[in-house]
């Protein structure tokens with residue numbers, strides 16, 4: 001029987017080229033979503049090939065099939081419960097031995113498997129040769145040399161996959177040393193007549209490894225088997241003097257190393273290549289930091305400079321649209337409401353296209369090249385002071401551009417705990433809109449030193465919150481552990497696709513809430529509710545923070561888009577020379593409060609998507625409370641500084 | 646093997662070759678390291694350090710890994 005519909009899954013380490021393969025195969029026929037209930041990205045796509053419809057899934061990058069992270073759990077659960085027709089295990093040929101440790105575990109899932117041996121173009125540079133035929137004989141699965149970036153070998157992966165789908169072959173599972181093997185057999189026999197989600201042998205091995213999820217599965221129905229397994233593990237521990245989970249991992253390492261030795265020869269590579277020199281400079285323990293500042297600085301500078309041109313171009317374009325809109329639909333209340341919704345959406349586009357798009361683009365380039373791993377390396381120490389590890393600096397850096405993609409990128413953190421702390425810190429990072437406010441209110445009228453002071457203050461606040469969150473949030477801190485990719489040329493096609501789909505995601509997440517809040521505020525304004533609301537807020541805005549009462553309205557609009565605070569301030573005050581109407585202290589307090597008081601609507605939507613309502617509300621209220629407390633305290637401190645008047 | 650020979654991974658200088666003797670981290674972290682190929686008897690080389698005791702970049706089984714300070718401290722090694 002030939003199937004016309006095929007399910008294929010790409011599995012493997014991080015940075016081995018899965019996404020490049022995925023994008024090559026599926027092109028624009030893809031959908032990026034989340035795994036149900038998890039904030040881990042799920043990339044699915046479709047390929048039409050030789051009359052087959054092939055659904056391709058890009059599984060998250062993992063280092064093992066244990067359950068150290070959701071990614072690992074998702075991968076193994078997906079493979080055994082959805083049962084893809086075949087798995088393409090993507091392997092970095094230049095890191096064969098460690099990659100093989102994962103391959104051995106995938107074999108244990110007993111599903112049709114092909115091995116896509118990627119990056120074979122880099123083998124020569126590294127002085128490595130691999131005997132593909134011997135490799136195939138040892139593992140007894142199809143092994144396909146691939147150069148994903150050039151699209152080479154991809155058709156063979158699919159052809160082999162189609163063969164396997166039409167005539168499924170369960171791969172041979174790897175065999176370990178005698179001590180372990182007899183115990184696996186003993187358990188497998190006990191598991192023989194039991195209905196299991198995972199293969200018997202895999203279950204037996206995981207029981208010996210004391211895998212908590214598998215233990216729970218067995219405990220529910222067959223506590224007696226669990227007891228036997230625990231005794232067997234204990235025996236292994238007695239023999240080796242360390243945990244049985246290490247004993248088995250060690251067996252796998254030995255086997256991987258044994259296989260690698262048989263098929264691979266390494267000769268010393270020639271003289272240091274340009275990649276290596278670049279690597280030495282950018283990851284240098286001292287030089288690395290200024291280089292990082294320059295690279296990131298250039299990125300921000302380019303994005304902001306280029307962005308402001310495009311943004312003002314779009315603004316002009318959209319304002320003619322507004323004129324056309326009102327001349328077509330008249331000046332009714334409904335027209336005003338509808339236009340406010342449209343205007344909010346257009347405003348979002350004015351951010352998305354000029355700023356978010358290039359930002360994502362540069363970031364994906366830096367990631368694809370391998371630079372972000374160096375940043376994580378250099379920043380790990382500092383990030384630990386905030387209760388998270390080095391990878392967290394990526395969302396934080398993004399946050400300076402826009403908090404929305406920053407929140408969405410918290411997914412790269414391994415655990416729920418790390419993700420939450422990183423998300424919490426991210427929303428305190430002053431985004432580009434806040435920078436505009438600080439420059440426009442403080443930098444211009446009070447002094448650059450004071451503007452920098454505000455930045456220092458926010459960094460101090462972030463530091464304190466990080467410290468506090470690290471203590472309060474339950475769970476252990478996770479240490480940084482990741483593969484350091486070698487520098488590579490970026491794959492523009494994959495980057496273009498990633499940027500495009502991420503931009504789409506941004507608009508889909510932020511769009512609805514931005515439109516709704518735009519209409520609500522316009523509605524409140526049409527019902528003349530704005531003045532009562534700002535009166536209602538005046539004990540805080542005027543009484544406690546010492547600002548003109550009308551500022552309350554600004555803060556409402558600011559929820560929509562923070563830069564509106566600056567734009568509308570001029571129209572409320574009737575002048576763009578703010579210093580005529582506001583004191584320097586008031587300008588400082590207004591900037592401080594704008595910086596702190598609430599995540600903007602789009603960020604709230606992103607927080608909701610990543611963390612759920614409870615945590616979103618918690619973060620939002622924390623920000624409001626901090627703005628009120630810090631703003632009020634700052635006012636009282638500033639009142640002691642007479643020369644501000 | 647005497648106790649004095651055994652030092653924490655953190656203490657090694659750049660380019661030093663060493664072999665892992667023991668991993669004193671908790672079961673979970675030890676397993677995580679083992680899954681990435683860092684088990685007792687594995688040969689490693691220090692590739693890069695920062696100004697602080699961590700993170701540290703090592704080469705093990707032909708691949709480059711970054712380890713945070715907390716983990717690096719708990720890996721005991723012997724110089725080769």
Ligand SMILES: Nc1nc2c(ncn2[C@@H]2O[C@H](COP(=O)(O)OP(=O)(O)O)[C@@H](O)[C@H]2O)c(=O)[nH]1
Nearest residue numbers: 014015016017018019020119147148149368491
């Ligand atoms: N030289 C070379 N680079 C590749 C190849 N395949 C992928 N890359 C690069 O490896 C990096 C990581 O690829 P990616 O698909 O993001 O890895 P993933 O984490 O597995 O999805 C990118 O910079 C790619 O351009 C290849 O066959 N040859």
Ligand SMILES: [Mg+2]
Nearest residue numbers: 015018019061
């Ligand atoms: Mg990927």
